[in-house]
Amino acid sequence: MSNDPTATAAEVEHFGAIARHLSGARRRALELVEDCGPVDLPALMACWAANHPDEANRLGDRLPHLATGLLWKLEALDLVTTDDERYAITPAGRVALAA
Numbered sequence: 056m057s058n059d060p061t062a063t064a065a066e067v068e069h070f071g072a073i074a075r076h077l078s079g080a081r082r083r084a085l086e087l088v089e090d091c092g093p094v095d096l097p098a099l100m101a102c103w104a105a106n107h108p109d110e111a112n113r114l115g116d117r118l119p120h121l122a123t124g125l126l127w128k129l130e131a132l133d134l135v136t137t138d139d140e141r142y143a144i145t146p147a148g149r150v151a152l153a154a
Contacts, residue, residue: 076132077151083107084125085134085148093141096122 077085083103088094091102099122104111111118126142129135134148144152 077134077154080121081125081129081134082152083110084122085129085144085152088126088129088135088142089144089148089152092135093138093143095141096126099126099142 084099087099087102087106090106091098094102096119100111100118103118103122114121126135126137129148130137130142132147133145134151135142136145137143
């Protein structure tokens with residue numbers, strides 16, 4: 056977006072703010088919620104293991120704790136929504152991935 060000559064200053068600022076909040080791990084989790092969602096925590100971890108097995112193996116027993124924290128943060132940023140069981144990407148989450 057920041058390379059788009061037609062982007063307004065407000066758009067560049069908005070998407071820059073999203074990019075600051077979307078770290079590598081958050082982006083990965085958000086991509087997985089989009090690809091495999093709606094998901095609960097076990098389904099997200101299974102999706103992570105299926106799509107990124109080396110990463111999931113490296114994280115090992117830490118993956119559930121990491122995934123829980125990532126989902127909490129993505130929900131706080133309004134990038135995912137939950138019905139208290141499953142998480143789904145929001146329109147803002149899709150915009151964030153496109154940024």
